[in-house]
Amino acid sequence: MDSDNTTNFTYLNRDGVWPGFKRSGLELLSDGSVALYSLPILEGDLPQELEALTAPEFPGGIAVDADGTIYYTDPDGDRVMRIGGCTGLVEPVPCVGGHGDAPGEFDRPGGLFIPNYRGSLFVTDVGNHRVQVFDLPSMQLVDIWGQRSVTGTEPSSDAGRLDTPCAIDGDSDGSIYVVEIGNKRIQKFDRVGRVVPSFWNRIREQDLLVDPIGVSVTNQESRTLVYVLDRSLHCAFVFAASGEALTDDAGKPISIGSDVLKQPLAIESSDESIYIGDNEARRIFVFKPADGYAYAGDAVGYDGPVAALELDGKGQLLVEPGSGLPPIALASRSGFASSGALWSKAIKVRENKVTWHRLKSLLTKTGDGAHLRLFVHTSSDPTDRPAVDLTLSNPFSDARWRPSTSLIASDLDDLFIGGDPATLLWVGVLFEGDGSSSAVLSNLRVEFDHETYLTHLPAIYSEPAPCGDFLLRFLSLIESFQSETESEIRSLSSLFDPAVISSEFLPWLAGWLALELDENWSDQQKREAIAHAFENYGWRGTARGLTRALKFKIGVDAIVEEPILGAEWWALPAEENGCNCGKRIAAKKEEAWSDTSNSILGVTTMLASAHPQGAVLGSTATLDQTHLISDSDYGLPLFVEVADRFSVMVYRGQLGCAETLAKVREVIEEEKPAHTDYHLCIVEPSLRVGYQARVGIDAVVGGDSLPTGLGDERGTILSGDAPGEVGANSRVGINTRVAG
Numbered sequence: 001m002d003s004d005n006t007t008n009f010t011y012l013n014r015d016g017v018w019p020g021f022k023r024s025g026l027e028l029l030s031d032g033s034v035a036l037y038s039l040p041i042l043e044g045d046l047p048q049e050l051e052a053l054t055a056p057e058f059p060g061g062i063a064v065d066a067d068g069t070i071y072y073t074d075p076d077g078d079r080v081m082r083i084g085g086c087t088g089l090v091e092p093v094p095c096v097g098g099h100g101d102a103p104g105e106f107d108r109p110g111g112l113f114i115p116n117y118r119g120s121l122f123v124t125d126v127g128n129h130r131v132q133v134f135d136l137p138s139m140q141l142v143d144i145w146g147q148r149s150v151t152g153t154e155p156s157s158d159a160g161r162l163d164t165p166c167a168i169d170g171d172s173d174g175s176i177y178v179v180e181i182g183n184k185r186i187q188k189f190d191r192v193g194r195v196v197p198s199f200w201n202r203i204r205e206q207d208l209l210v211d212p213i214g215v216s217v218t219n220q221e222s223r224t225l226v227y228v229l230d231r232s233l234h235c236a237f238v239f240a241a242s243g244e245a246l247t248d249d250a251g252k253p254i255s256i257g258s259d260v261l262k263q264p265l266a267i268e269s270s271d272e273s274i275y276i277g278d279n280e281a282r283r284i285f286v287f288k289p290a291d292g293y294a295y296a297g298d299a300v301g302y303d304g305p306v307a308a309l310e311l312d313g314k315g316q317l318l319v320e321p322g323s324g325l326p327p328i329a330l331a332s333r334s335g336f337a338s339s340g341a342l343w344s345k346a347i348k349v350r351e352n353k354v355t356w357h358r359l360k361s362l363l364t365k366t367g368d369g370a371h372l373r374l375f376v377h378t379s380s381d382p383t384d385r386p387a388v389d390l391t392l393s394n395p396f397s398d399a400r401w402r403p404s405t406s407l408i409a410s411d412l413d414d415l416f417i418g419g420d421p422a423t424l425l426w427v428g429v430l431f432e433g434d435g436s437s438s439a440v441l442s443n444l445r446v447e448f449d450h451e452t453y454l455t456h457l458p459a460i461y462s463e464p465a466p467c468g469d470f471l472l473r474f475l476s477l478i479e480s481f482q483s484e485t486e487s488e489i490r491s492l493s494s495l496f497d498p499a500v501i502s503s504e505f506l507p508w509l510a511g512w513l514a515l516e517l518d519e520n521w522s523d524q525q526k527r528e529a530i531a532h533a534f535e536n537y538g539w540r541g542t543a544r545g546l547t548r549a550l551k552f553k554i555g556v557d558a559i560v561e562e563p564i565l566g567a568e569w570w571a572l573p574a575e576e577n578g579c580n581c582g583k584r585i586a587a588k589k590e591e592a593w594s595d596t597s598n599s600i601l602g603v604t605t606m607l608a609s610a611h612p613q614g615a616v617l618g619s620t621a622t623l624d625q626t627h628l629i630s631d632s633d634y635g636l637p638l639f640v641e642v643a644d645r646f647s648v649m650v651y652r653g654q655l656g657c658a659e660t661l662a663k664v665r666e667v668i669e670e671e672k673p674a675h676t677d678y679h680l681c682i683v684e685p686s687l688r689v690g691y692q693a694r695v696g697i698d699a700v701v702g703g704d705s706l707p708t709g710l711g712d713e714r715g716t717i718l719s720g721d722a723p724g725e726v727g728a729n730s731r732v733g734i735n736t737r738v739a740g
Helices: 197-206 470-490 492-496 503-512 523-531 533-539 543-554 583-588 658-671
Strands: 009-011 021-024 026-028 034-036 038-042 062-064 070-074 079-083 090-092 109-113 120-125 130-135 141-145 165-170 176-180 185-189 212-219 224-230 235-240 264-269 274-278 283-288 294-298 308-311 316-320 328-336 339-344 356-365 371-379 414-416 424-432 439-448 559-561 645-651 677-683
Touching: 021 026, 026 339, 034 339, 038 283, 038 294, 062 308, 062 316, 070 109, 070 316, 079 109, 120 165, 130 165, 165 212, 176 212, 185 197, 185 212, 224 264, 235 264, 274 308, 356 371, 356 424, 371 439, 424 439, 470 492, 492 503, 503 523, 523 533, 523 543, 533 543, 543 559, 543 645, 543 658, 645 658, 658 677
Parallel strands: 062 109, 109 165, 212 264, 264 308, 645 677
Antiparallel strands: 009 439, 021 339, 026 034, 034 439, 038 328, 062 070, 070 079, 079 090, 109 120, 120 130, 130 141, 165 176, 176 185, 212 224, 224 235, 264 274, 274 283, 283 294, 308 316, 316 328, 339 424, 356 414, 356 439, 371 424, 559 645
């Protein structure tokens, strides 16, 4: 199975398909796990009336409309009943029914059907040999099929005519299928009621049906499956929409339930299951299409006659017991079969013999009544395969199978294999349950050539002993108790990985980095903050760090500027010869700067607020304008006005909430160096001369704005009256002007 394995373990479920395994009584779930077959289960108690209720002679009918209203037949009362989808009120459908042969009346109503392409209720009128169609919103009679006229009630064997129609269903294309007891056939009609003769002709040519009694249609992506129940043959056949019978791998027509059905009367189908009601057993039998229509068991908790079955699309199977009693609801997939088995072919991990050590099952349980037992067998002889007998309550009764325990209702999910080295391993798993729960097995892990605790003991303990491998088994048992702890130790690094650590430990991990997490952050934000904490600490106190903090914590894209970075002082160009400073200048051989292109006052440079030397007598000392400075503060006036200051510009559009501005200030206070001052500027949608003048940075070209008065702190906004238009604001000299 895995003969090139280079590790000391292997998983037996590959790609979710369990290669090399066979199963019985188990179904493969969508995630690759296996569990006991799902079955309908009764939730609650059965009505007492079912105990004395006899088997119905003809099929009944159940249909569910889009709003959840349930319709069912009362054949003895010649009426159709309904249960309100919202109110739950049980009442007869008004203006419909009553014994008779007039339009709208019934002589024993049978099957019901509501198609998905029209809001109509189809009712098979058994005694009047017709199908009546009623409009659901108004319950007005809109059509009659199977008769030459709306007043006709005569049986006929002609194509399109009916004789004792008892069951009805339809497909997604709009075709309607009607089973007739009198003609012992099933006819197909299109959505306007025209018969499709080729369907029955093709079925008749195959000579399969003897006494059809029920029909159910399942619509799959690529095909339509028509299940026809035959009362005399005690089975159901599967046909395509053309009438062609589906066959098995041997080329024989597929038949369902012939070995368990005795008196079938009702059938319902889905992609996952086929449900057939048997009135001799008073049970609902379930079959699984995915496993060749294998018998899965019967509905848990139901005991009574079955006149009709219907899936309501909400996870319930509705059962009509007959005699006008309301349908009984069963949860369609909440019950389970009582037992199942999974077994492998010979497993080989290496060409040479290995010491098989341990079999570990990875499983969950749906309830306390679920149990699972493991079985193994090792050998180097391919023919030494242990038997699996599905006719026994324990299919692994062969003495060569070694169980994990002798207890039947055990919950051991771990098995020590041991024994002499061998090349082959066989694995068996027995599932058992009480009908309400199942073990769900996702994988099996096999370990071999394992380094046990025995290697850590003195060598004398490894010598052969009279008690065989008792010590090894005992140590393996102790090791299994510590396996979870050792696994946690091996994965200790994951506790320091913010990407995989459990959410509850995120504050603990953040504490290692002195990082305070916001309770309002999502888990993803917390993980990202921890992952980048060390990097962010490196940028803290810088413009880039502040920008990142504002973006991460409150989602604000801010522009942070430091005025000192743009400070360029103005100086006159030096003469070509420079001053005569003696040998020092000559030694350096410096070239005098004569280029004046980068010395434009007010454009590329500016004047310092004071002389870099402070007050120099006879030179820079000015009364009330200069001050003395020490040698250590030489040059300080050049930077004192712009150093340790920065500005933060935020666009008004990012301050949607009133709390956002306060959060911006809070983040700035947290991230800025303590000795610095800042100016927070809200960039409004306008261009203001002297205040906001850099388009795309601190100015936005907006629409019309009111002019600003002189002295307004906001600065001056370019504005003015709109140009005049002919017929509006066009009085020259008053509200418009002529341009030059």
